[in-house]
Amino acid sequence: VGAGPGDPGLLSLLGCYAIGAADDVVYDALVSEDILALAGANTKLHYAGKRGGRPSAKQADISEKLISLARTGRKVLRLKGGDPFIFGRGGEEALALAAAGVPFRLVPGITAAVAATHRGARNYLTKPASATDILQALEADPANPSLPLPATPPSLQRLEWEHIQRTLDAHDGNISRAADALGIHRRTLQRRLKKRPSPSAYERDKGGE
Numbered sequence: 001v002g003a004g005p006g007d008p009g010l011l012s013l014l015g016c017y018a019i020g021a022a023d024d025v026v027y028d029a030l031v032s033e034d035i036l037a038l039a040g041a042n043t044k045l046h047y048a049g050k051r052g053g054r055p056s057a058k059q060a061d062i063s064e065k066l067i068s069l070a071r072t073g074r075k076v077l078r079l080k081g082g083d084p085f086i087f088g089r090g091g092e093e094a095l096a097l098a099a100a101g102v103p104f105r106l107v108p109g110i111t112a113a114v115a116a117t118h119r120g121a122r123n124y125l126t127k128p129a130s131a132t133d134i135l136q137a138l139e140a141d142p143a144n145p146s147l148p149l150p151a152t153p154p155s156l157q158r159l160e161w162e163h164i165q166r167t168l169d170a171h172d173g174n175i176s177r178a179a180d181a182l183g184i185h186r187r188t189l190q191r192r193l194k195k196r197p198s199p200s201a202y203e204r205d206k207g208g209e
Contacts, residue, residue, distance in 0.1 A: 002109015022077035030081025063096035
């Protein structure tokens with residue numbers, strides 16, 4: 001289950017129901033306390049977080065824990081921050097469960113790469129509209145919008161790279177601290193940076209707005 005960026009209001013209804021119905025919740029470091037509070041009173045919480053530069057659970061051990069818990073007949077929920085397949089390793093865990101013959105269901109979440117984009121013209125991608133936002137939109141002159149929306153949304157790859165770059169900037173380019181803030185290993189971030197799109201490719205993507 002994808003826990004989203006941290007605010008329970010951005011959790012899907014199915015995700016909220018699944019957390020409340022689970023016997024065991026195996027959660028990562030980016031899941032907020034507010035989300036964990038949705039678990040039932042008798043639910044067992046198992047921490048399986050990874051933080052750059054700190055002792056962390058190995059991926060193989062996490063997958064094995066999911067399999068062993070499921071084989072006891074209990075309802076097991078793997079709770080990952082954002083979306084399980086963006087920045088996370090939900091795919092590897094799903095393959096391990098399939099190989100072990102453990103049935104499972106996937107519940108996506110709002111990726112933090114989208115939720116962290118700048119407020120402004122892309123609010124429609126990032127957050128629910130407040131009553132004030134709606135009233136301002138109704139009062140605005142449609143012929144002269146103050147915050148014109150792009151003709152097409154920016155690509156997910158571009159949003160992801162903008163999120164990474166902002167995190168790096170916020171930590172003065174320190175890869176270890178940025179990786180810790182992103183919830184990934186330092187070497188994982190280094191590998192991603194080697195695949196950074198060229199400036200020309202970035203400009204082509206911007207040209208769609």
